[in-house]
Amino acid sequence: MKVNIHLNKRVAVIGAGMTQFRRRILETPQEIAWEASSKALEEAGLELKDIECVVIGSAPDAFDGVNLKGEYLSHGSGGIRKPSSRVFVGGATGVMAAITGWYHVASGMCNTVLVVAEEKMSPARPHPQSVFRYIWDPILEKPLNPNLIWIFAMEMHRYMATYGIKKEEIALVSVKNKRNAANNPYAQLGGNITVDDVLNSEVLVWPVQLLDISPVSDGGAAMIMASEDVARRYSDTPIWVDGVGWTLDNTEWPARDLAYARYLEFAARMAYKMAGIENPYKELDVIEPYDPFDYKELHHIEGLRIAQRGEAPKLLKEGVFDIDGDIPSSPSGGLLGVGNPIAAAGLMKVISIYWQLKGTAGKMQVKKPVHTGLAQAWGDLMQASTVIIMRN
């Protein structure tokens, strides 16, 4: 196995843009994609004619109500009369799209890539959850009619039981992220809530309660990636991609150790090796781990080897992951606060790190100087993880 022995070309992020994340956006998916794309182009100082390749990220086709969604979204994503393709690893798609943009440039295929992630969950009837009724093994699992929240409740329960973690400790993630999101102009659910608010919210599937979980959202995000010579021509502050990693575990989630995301550890190791990171706790300045549920942020921080197994809640309580902490985590507000238009939410995490490293995160900017940041996403049947590491 080779993996990450050398990098052929340096790749930088030079622009990004987002739509607001909302429960129901009235624009079409193509229009959402274009709003994000045009903002990214504007920030990079480029025009569509300057873009050589387009990478599209979007999660289940059924959300937008279009088959062959990558084809449909190529209009609006600038993918007309250009090499345009869509990648897909479930919920981990947003970061995978950024990784794909990276290898488009690093391989020598293109000098400039527009990476676009879009999701419109609102058209699904009677509720976006219905799209998840068909993610299961059609023979072994579908007849049981599981609900997506059920399996995450199992994982949350297992995580809590294995390491003796209390609901109160996990609720602090929701409190932190919604507080951070109050500073994010794109956020859907920012605000000041308390641990008691989380603990008193409606029980969906025990131990998952309403405020443990990210909302249903529509939204788009886009990013411009470029080769070193182009990046230096258009930007005084290019942000470099120094490591990428992705891993898919097998499909059989019931046989997996739900207390620990081993597949994430593998993906992180791949990215750390490429970026030359040996001690992530000491070397990472700011992180955006995927947080569709509050326990997932902690789960992922452990999978990323930033905390030992079962130790993330302790560090959270000590304030390590606060916006003024040692390793600010989800300074954007994360999926819990900004919203969760699946693929767009993952790319939003990458963009958040890009803006942090560039120093243009506005009210979201973390207090300490930051030089190395990490974004991560997670998806499929609790089996996929994607990791990207950037430096300024």
Next chain:
Amino acid sequence: MVVFLNRVAIIGVGWYGFKPTTPEVSFREMVFEAASRAYKDAGDINPRTDVDSFISCQEDFWDGISISDEFAPDQIGGAMRPTMTVSGDTIQGLAHGIMHINSGVADVVTIEGHSKISDILTFPDLVKFAMDPIYLRTLNPPNFHFLAGIDAVKFMERKGVTREDLALVVEKNKRAGLKSVRSSYASNLSVDEILKYNEYVVYPLTRLDIASFVDGAITIVIASEEVAKRVKGDDYLIIRGVGYATDSANAETADIGKATYMRLASNMAYRMGKIDSPRKYFDAVFVDDRYSYKELQHLEALGISEEPVKDLREGNLHPQGEIPVNPLGGHLAKGVPLEASGFSLLLDAIDYINSGKGDRALVGSWRGIPTFTGSVVVVERP
């Protein structure tokens, strides 16, 4: 646009199916068969230790699974490895695999595509579901081939193509398919017999002008040339160029009557392969012919023939002609295996080169109605 730094080789190929129905296997079992054969062909390699990344080419609705990527890794040996899905034709997946190798994250990459269309009860509805929900789907056409009908009429008017010419393509390809074991739809029909069948699906296309669909799985293993030499000696093929492009997402803004997507994709592949005169360069062409007229339209876009009708009538495109086109039958003989379509044509190209009939082949794939996306690969002996 720049060019690749390193040459990439095809070191292993495996396939299963190419039958109208495959009740004996699930799609995952079918892919397992194809992958096992590809790994055997690649020098009996172990995917868990010898392959660096894995790419599955699939779409949710074709597989009937809402996040079909979940079911990608196990059957190709990609569990706990860098595995991902490219929602596109297998040639697009191949382009991503080449990028994995040239970016430095992999030396060996597996790419798979499959079709289990016999499981799909509502295929025409799913194609309709791929049309723009506002501008196109609401037209509620009687069948999805109407877009091909419009495209065919415009192309035929522009290039002076007749129904007899379309029948010549059907005759040529269905007969050529008799030489390949994968051709479920090959037959020895004559032009007269084809023309006698005049019940149009949509004018000017009858059922015989339209390729049927087929179940099948194809897995291809690619590697940097350095690795290829190590594991296969000189028994490998080189990918000299690859390209893919989308003309437009919407029918109303696409170049109807022209395969602009194929022109853009082939320009990219030729630039990468430094190919100036494609007609002279290639020994054979393997191009999407899921509608009979598409073969001719694609040949024009690929720069193989400015006057494809003239070439067809003069026999230049026949298996023994000056530039054989689909000499093993194409989709009209083999059927269309959904996202594996590009690899189906590439398999023919590999078979053709390995049989000693030529050294350099061009493959051009299209994603079908309602898309305007094409992909091209140039494959040759090292």
